[in-house]
Amino acid sequence: MTSITRYNFKVLIYDPDTYARHAIYTFLAWDRRTRVTLRTDNLSGMWQHLHSVPIAEQPDYILIDANHVGGPADLRRILEQLRLELPRCRVVCLAQQFDLDLVTAAADKGAKAFLLKHEVNLRIGWAIVYSEKRDFTVTSGVSDAVRAVRGVPPRLQHAAILPPSLKFPQLTARVKEALELWLGGMPAYLVADELGIGLSTVRGYIKKAYRILESAVDLDFPDEITQQERAFLRYTALDERD
Numbered sequence: 001m002t003s004i005t006r007y008n009f010k011v012l013i014y015d016p017d018t019y020a021r022h023a024i025y026t027f028l029a030w031d032r033r034t035r036v037t038l039r040t041d042n043l044s045g046m047w048q049h050l051h052s053v054p055i056a057e058q059p060d061y062i063l064i065d066a067n068h069v070g071g072p073a074d075l076r077r078i079l080e081q082l083r084l085e086l087p088r089c090r091v092v093c094l095a096q097q098f099d100l101d102l103v104t105a106a107a108d109k110g111a112k113a114f115l116l117k118h119e120v121n122l123r124i125g126w127a128i129v130y131s132e133k134r135d136f137t138v139t140s141g142v143s144d145a146v147r148a149v150r151g152v153p154p155r156l157q158h159a160a161i162l163p164p165s166l167k168f169p170q171l172t173a174r175v176k177e178a179l180e181l182w183l184g185g186m187p188a189y190l191v192a193d194e195l196g197i198g199l200s201t202v203r204g205y206i207k208k209a210y211r212i213l214e215s216a217v218d219l220d221f222p223d224e225i226t227q228q229e230r231a232f233l234r235y236t237a238l239d240e241r242d
Contacts, residue, residue, distance in 0.1 A: 007033040012059040016041045016068045026185050030232040031125030066093040072101040079109035098145045107156040113137040123236045134160040163238040170212045178205040183232045
């Protein structure tokens with residue numbers, strides 16, 4: 001049984017994309033293992049925060065949009081500076097698309113992971129926890145892209161691959177669609193409007209999803225955690241059985 005109370009990571013998010021930044025924050029807010037201490041759309045804001053907060057409030061993880069740092073050389077410089085100033089802080093690089101030079105820079109300069117955003121999505125909290133126990137983690141798209149490339153850094157060559165999400169065949173496509181909108185922060189009445197169905201139908205879908213997820217995923221939750229948080233963590237759990 002996986003315990004949800006084992007970790008309590010402070011997380012800083014740097015992403016110039018307003019929607020991506022908000023989505024990442026929302027997904028991490030549902031996860032008791034992570035606490036976002038700063039969301040910023042610029043690197044100067046990130047450095048200002050890091051230089052002004054006491055050591056006890058420094059982030060355990062920094063999520064960096066690697067596509068918007070200026071290029072591979074700038075990513076190397078940023079990672080080197082973070083390692084020098086905050087040696088205990090771990091960095092996860094996120095990207096919209098694969099870039100071999102960026103991935104290589106991340107692997108060379110000690111990042112904990114390089115993850116494609118569309119492959120992580122709701123699972124960002126689980127991805128952070130997974131990377132904590134590995135040297136270097138990538139999503140499957142990154143792994144596939146570098147497989148035929150020669151001369152990649154050893155950390156990248158031997159990187160752990162983020163497992164896929166658990167499968168729930170009992171959840172119909174319509175129930176999953178409603179559940180994902182709701183877990184993404186949309187109120188039930190807006191989910192109903194978005195899908196063109198009744199509010200009672202949406203609530204029925206969510207209750208059905210609760211039952212299926214509870215029977216399929218065994219997690220150790222703190223007593224005060226809400227039913228919605230339980231559903232989110234179960235639905236986004238990684239399939240680590242292999």
